[in-house]
Amino acid sequence: MKKQISTSGLGLIGCLFGLPAVVILLLAIGRHWYVPYLLPQRWDWLAIFKFWQQDSTLWPAVKASLSLGLGTVGLTLLIAYPMAIALVKYQTALKGILNVLIYAPLIIPGIALTTSLDLTFIQLHLTGTWLGVVVVQTLFCLPYAIKLLVDNLAIYQVDYEAVAQNLGASRWQSFWQITLPLSRDGLIGAVTMTLIVAMSQYLTTLLIGDGNYLTLAINMFPLIQGGRYQAAACYGVVFMATLLIPLGLFEWVLKRKVRRLAHHEL
Amino acid sequence: MSFELQQITQQKQHQQILKQIDLTIPEQQILAILGPSGSGKTTLLRILGGLDQPTGGVFLHRGQPAAPGILVFQDYRLFPFLTVADNVAFGLKMQHVARQERDQRVTTMLAQLNITELAQRYPSEISGGQQQRVALARALVLAPQLLLLDEPFSSLDEALRLEMLQLVQRLQQTLHLTVVFVTHYKTEAYLMAQQVAILIDGQIRQVATPEQLDQTPQNLTVAQFLGHANFITGRWQQQRFHSVLYTGVAQATPMVAENATLYVPYAGLLTVTPTKWCAFTGTVCSCQWNGQTYFYQLQVQSETLWVLLPQKLAPGQTTTFYFEKEPLVY
Numbered sequence: 214m215k216k217q218i219s220t221s222g223l224g225l226i227g228c229l230f231g232l233p234a235v236v237i238l239l240l241a242i243g244r245h246w247y248v249p250y251l252l253p254q255r256w257d258w259l260a261i262f263k264f265w266q267q268d269s270t271l272w273p274a275v276k277a278s279l280s281l282g283l284g285t286v287g288l289t290l291l292i293a294y295p296m297a298i299a300l301v302k303y304q305t306a307l308k309g310i311l312n313v314l315i316y317a318p319l320i321i322p323g324i325a326l327t328t329s330l331d332l333t334f335i336q337l338h339l340t341g342t343w344l345g346v347v348v349v350q351t352l353f354c355l356p357y358a359i360k361l362l363v364d365n366l367a368i369y370q371v372d373y374e375a376v377a378q379n380l381g382a383s384r385w386q387s388f389w390q391i392t393l394p395l396s397r398d399g400l401i402g403a404v405t406m407t408l409i410v411a412m413s414q415y416l417t418t419l420l421i422g423d424g425n426y427l428t429l430a431i432n433m434f435p436l437i438q439g440g441r442y443q444a445a446a447c448y449g450v451v452f453m454a455t456l457l458i459p460l461g462l463f464e465w466v467l468k469r470k471v472r473r474l475a476h477h478e479l
Numbered sequence: 480m481s482f483e484l485q486q487i488t489q490q491k492q493h494q495q496i497l498k499q500i501d502l503t504i505p506e507q508q509i510l511a512i513l514g515p516s517g518s519g520k521t522t523l524l525r526i527l528g529g530l531d532q533p534t535g536g537v538f539l540h541r542g543q544p545a546a547p548g549i550l551v552f553q554d555y556r557l558f559p560f561l562t563v564a565d566n567v568a569f570g571l572k573m574q575h576v577a578r579q580e581r582d583q584r585v586t587t588m589l590a591q592l593n594i595t596e597l598a599q600r601y602p603s604e605i606s607g608g609q610q611q612r613v614a615l616a617r618a619l620v621l622a623p624q625l626l627l628l629d630e631p632f633s634s635l636d637e638a639l640r641l642e643m644l645q646l647v648q649r650l651q652q653t654l655h656l657t658v659v660f661v662t663h664y665k666t667e668a669y670l671m672a673q674q675v676a677i678l679i680d681g682q683i684r685q686v687a688t689p690e691q692l693d694q695t696p697q698n699l700t701v702a703q704f705l706g707h708a709n710f711i712t713g714r715w716q717q718q719r720f721h722s723v724l725y726t727g728v729a730q731a732t733p734m735v736a737e738n739a740t741l742y743v744p745y746a747g748l749l750t751v752t753p754t755k756w757c758a759f760t761g762t763v764c765s766c767q768w769n770g771q772t773y774f775y776q777l778q779v780q781s782e783t784l785w786v787l788l789p790q791k792l793a794p795g796q797t798t799t800f801y802f803e804k805e806p807l808v809y
Contacts, residue, residue: 379549382573
């Protein structure tokens, strides 16, 4: 009974998340999809490739999205990972304040934060630059990444680095051989969340990027507003692929590293 | 030839955890550090394992700064993503031991601890007792000069605990190990170690053999911590102890004052064989079999006392009790 509930629960979650993706795909490759038809009446299996060839803005948008997204992932991890380790490892009186600061970008309305940052960034000559956009997006991604990493590291509740060091490992070895493999799931979660949030950003990219970075999310918006659903769906499919390919690659590399540590290097 | 701790102090956030510890760890022996929770045992062990630096003092081996000992943790701390064999090999890998030698040493150690068949399993797939053996193997494979055990058997059941105690003793003898073993279980310390150091409130109060500890605790703090004894308050006058329960000669410890306490271990009283230290007459209130002897609650005038005796007495029976030897007075 319990198994049935969990299976149906999983099915429901799958439908909630999978159905929009299926609809987008059907919209992209289907033709003549009108009421009362449940499915499109004709199919154009090459529709996305044709759209790619015809629309000159798609490839630059993919490049802009990927460049900003991966930049944000890099900067976020650079800050979030050591911070998560410190939050788990060290007990400090400032922990409460740090937690509030970390989650502040989620508490303060995004528009207020972006507008005030825009003024500061103009003074710093960061508006309209790649770095400026990445920094702002990082601010919004940090809470998710830190939360995921902290939760993952806290599962173990044990200072494995100390164990490794007692067995003769250097600080670097204990991080590389122990902490990194232990945080594998947290890292995958943090990178996934960061890339999704970063690539979905619309307002911040537009405001701080000063229109210089026309990402997939920015290009998609006028298509939807203008009723060009098929074109928007093609963008949607490309968006999903752009998101899933680097994520899949990252997960594969990290899992391979842990497997190698477990079976080959030792 | 031994390991020496000289004037070791440890302070954390204005709290003195270890207070000028002087301790000698004899080589190729087991030394137990026995103390209540929060007495600083683990802190001391972390210093010996090089995980913490003391705020003062030195740790020497044969007059030179000692290399850190290898720790076996209370909760084993096996790396969850490595197999048993890889866990055991970890330290050797960190020491850049060649692959062939590494494999050979790991195989030998797994065989020595009877866990060869677990080599390819992960820690989550083996029992607590097996994890304990793996943790021991992981430390022993490094042939440590000093092996540190941090309450390693506290989460095991009684039978397994005894089995592990015997295993560690056997390994200590065959591998000529120097072992420091931390515990708050008196029985464990007594069964395992040749020497026991009592650590209370960050200070070493006494170092002695288990027998010496029970027979002559150095002071009242040690005696009270070791427990299994009655403490009778009275007065010390003219080389005699005076109380409602017992008035007579007693062996005075150096710190004895006029308001004194008589130390009467549960097992330090006799009924059958009279001695020159006649104690008191008491009535048996209750009797309990503890697996080896009878444990009695006695009523002696207004006082309640606890006694361990090999022979059975019926509740309500009144009998005379003698001290086995001259009692200690603090």
